[in-house]
Amino acid sequence: MTRPSRTHDDIASDVALVRALADGQHAALAELYARYGRIVFSLARRIVIDTGLSEDVTQDVFLALWKDPSKYDPERGAFGTWLLSLTHHRAVDTVRREEAVRRRRTRAVQHGESQALTDAPLPVADEAIVGVRRDRIRKALHTLPQPQREALTLAYFGGYTQREVAAITGAPLGTVKTRMLAGMRRLRGELAEDEGTTGERS
Amino acid sequence: MTRSDHDEFDGLAVGWALHALEPDEEHAFADHLSTCQRCKAAVHQSEEALGELAYDVPLVDPPPQLLDRIRLATGATDMPSARFRISSPAAADEPEKTGEPSRSRVAEVTLLRRLRRNSWAPLTMAAAAVLIALLSWNVVLHDQAGHARRVAAQRQAVIAKLTDSSTKVALQDGAGKIIGYVLQRGTGVDVVSDGLAPNNRATTTYVLWAVQESGKPPQAVGTFDVVRKDLDVRTVAGHAPLSDFSAFAVSRELGRTSPDRPSQVVATGAVPG
Numbered sequence: 291m292t293r294p295s296r297t298h299d300d301i302a303s304d305v306a307l308v309r310a311l312a313d314g315q316h317a318a319l320a321e322l323y324a325r326y327g328r329i330v331f332s333l334a335r336r337i338v339i340d341t342g343l344s345e346d347v348t349q350d351v352f353l354a355l356w357k358d359p360s361k362y363d364p365e366r367g368a369f370g371t372w373l374l375s376l377t378h379h380r381a382v383d384t385v386r387r388e389e390a391v392r393r394r395r396t397r398a399v400q401h402g403e404s405q406a407l408t409d410a411p412l413p414v415a416d417e418a419i420v421g422v423r424r425d426r427i428r429k430a431l432h433t434l435p436q437p438q439r440e441a442l443t444l445a446y447f448g449g450y451t452q453r454e455v456a457a458i459t460g461a462p463l464g465t466v467k468t469r470m471l472a473g474m475r476r477l478r479g480e481l482a483e484d485e486g487t488t489g490e491r492s
Numbered sequence: 493m494t495r496s497d498h499d500e501f502d503g504l505a506v507g508w509a510l511h512a513l514e515p516d517e518e519h520a521f522a523d524h525l526s527t528c529q530r531c532k533a534a535v536h537q538s539e540e541a542l543g544e545l546a547y548d549v550p551l552v553d554p555p556p557q558l559l560d561r562i563r564l565a566t567g568a569t570d571m572p573s574a575r576f577r578i579s580s581p582a583a584a585d586e587p588e589k590t591g592e593p594s595r596s597r598v599a600e601v602t603l604l605r606r607l608r609r610n611s612w613a614p615l616t617m618a619a620a621a622v623l624i625a626l627l628s629w630n631v632v633l634h635d636q637a638g639h640a641r642r643v644a645a646q647r648q649a650v651i652a653k654l655t656d657s658s659t660k661v662a663l664q665d666g667a668g669k670i671i672g673y674v675l676q677r678g679t680g681v682d683v684v685s686d687g688l689a690p691n692n693r694a695t696t697t698y699v700l701w702a703v704q705e706s707g708k709p710p711q712a713v714g715t716f717d718v719v720r721k722d723l724d725v726r727t728v729a730g731h732a733p734l735s736d737f738s739a740f741a742v743s744r745e746l747g748r749t750s751p752d753r754p755s756q757v758v759a760t761g762a763v764p765g
Contacts, residue, residue, distance in 0.1 A: 319566065323559055331554035333546045342680055342727030345558050349565060353719075356566045367536060371543035375509075378542065382511045387748055388715065427548045445512040446545055452512045470510065471503040478541045 304369035311359040319356055326370060327352075330377045337381035337449050343388065347380045354380075382449040430480035438473030441466050498530065505531050509538035561725050659734050663742060663759040671759055672742070674700065676734045681713065683726050683742070688718045688758065691744060698758075699750045700728045702737040710741060712750035734763055 304325070310318035330351055335344035354361070354376065362372050431439055437459070444455045452470065456463040504521045507513040513521065525531050659676040663683075671687035683700060691698060698718060701710035714728035734740075739762045743754035 316563075316566070319562075320559070323562065327554050327559070328551055329546065329549075331558070332549045332552045335552055336549040340680075340727075341555075342682070345555065345561070346727050348554060348558060349562050352562050353565050367540060368543070371540050374543045374546040375539045378546070379511050427544050430544070431548070442510070442545075445507075445510040446542060447549075450512065451514055452507055453514055455512070467503045467507065470506050470512070474506045474509075474538050474541060477545075478537055481541055481544055 305364045308355075308359045308362055308364075308369060311356060319352065322355070323352060326373055329370075330373065333374060333377050334381045334384075336447055337378070338384050338388070340388075343384055344381075347377065347384055350380050351377050378446070385449040426481070430477055433480050434473050434476055437461070438469045438476065441469040442473045442477070445470065501528070501531050502534055505534035506538050509535050509542055565720075565724060661734060661740050661761040661763050663740065663761040665759050674734065674740050674761065681728050681732050681734070683716055683728055684723070685718050685726065686723045687721060688742070689744075690718050690720055693717050693719070695746065695748075697745055697748050697750075699743050699745050699754065700732075701741040701743060701754050701757075702732050703739040703741065704736065705738055710754060713740075715748070715750055738763055 304322070307318045307322050311322075327348065331344055331348045334347035334351075335341060338344055338347060351373065355373070362369055366372065431443075434442070440459060441455055441461075444450050444458060445452065448455075450458065452466050453463055455461075455470075456466045459466065461469070501521070501524065504513065504517060504524075508518065508521055508525070521531075525535065661674040662670050663672040663674065665671050665687075669687070672683055672685040675682040675684060681700065683698075688698065697715040699715050700713040702713050703710045713732040716726040716728050718724065718726070739760060741754060741757050741761075742759040743757045745751055745755055
């Protein structure tokens with residue numbers, strides 16, 4: 291499965307499928323899972339590391355969608371954006387709840403363990419900083435000063451709060467907040483510029 | 493609201509979208525967000541950028557059985573309208589008796605065809621068997637005469653399919669009734685619950701405990717939640733090869749973390765020799 295495309299038709303189709311959920315159409319859930327299950331699972335796995343917990347997060351995300359599809363408001367933007375935001379929140383909540391995971395994550399980051407009782411290939415924070423895999427976002431990310439990129443990726447992929455990011459990086463909390471704000475502004479600008487270049491709709 | 497105020501709120505909006513605020517900040521910003529269109533827009537713009545960032549992950553196929561788990565979970569969830577007919581007596585009103593397939597049956601067949609087409613998610617034999625069991629489960633409910641008996645039989649069939657290929661430990665409550673299983677899964681474990689009361693996910697948790705040998709204190713394997721009383725499968729984070737232990741127990745605890753010792757044991761099970 292490739293990344294879901296972002297054409298007008300596909301976005302409209304996502305909305306139609308979400309509406310079909312409200313009518314109880316199970317096949318619509320299967321279709322949405324076929325479109326987004328892989329990226330939801332992959333994002334969850336990147337954040338929580340543990341494969342089993344990633345399955346739980348993915349299950350919770352699609353179950354939440356099934357139980358109350360009206361939580362997604364098409365007026366607020368693309369379905370994929372909303373679903374991945376929900377996934378991120380659930381995954382971060384899981385990381386913060388599961389002390390065992392957090393201990394493994396911390397140890398993995400501190401000692402560079404590649405197989406810290408899980409089958410995650412790399413420590414998540416390290417990989418978040420250095421492992422840029424997607425051309426578009428990589429290009430945008432690489433325009434950011436390293437401290438801004440580090441602050442954003444530690445928070446997003448590592449599930450760390452701003453205060454925790456400050457402790458990890460050794461920077462004052464205010465500096466971390468400033469970096470995140472500046473980094474986000476620049477990231478948005480770069481992505482918008484890239485879309486303007488490629489003509490892709492956001 | 494002045495410009496300088498919003499410089500700070502812009503920062504909070506980014507932190508909110510990242511889910512990176514401390515609880516007190518998050519609470520305070522939630523109040524502001526509900527009334528500020530500018531901050532709503534700022535959060536949305538940040539979420540859109542983060543949605544792109546999400547694609548900067550190595551893509552990993554979810555295991556084929558995950559869709560089965562989701563189907564299992566949605567199948568018993570209370571729905572506002574036509575869903576799985578597992579718990580709805582209204583299933584008998586579907587037009588199948590006229591010779592026309594019911595809407596839910598059509599949806600299931602469509603889904604099955606999609607799954608068969610779906611090259612990235614080949615069903616394992618066990619997963620296919622579970623799916624077929626669920627489809628049968630749905631269909632048999634159209635005959636209300638044997639409703640309860642058949643549901644019970646199908647439930648057992650689903651449990652059997654979930655557990656037949658794994659090392660497992662049956663969990664029994666104080667009355668000896670089986671209310672779940674601990675399944676080996678790699679070096680970790682899954683808990684299949686079937687009758688445990690759902691817990692409040694904000695204030696309580698279930699904890700799986702392992703006992704190495706009689707007389708020694710149990711050690712916490714990990715926490716899990718029960719979101720519904722019917723059949724469910726949950727993964728426990730900890731490392732617990734079943735063969736290393738003589739017994740397992742489940743306790744229900746106040747708070748969201750494992751205490752040093754179990755306080756309210758609700759189920760126990762011995763590892764088969």
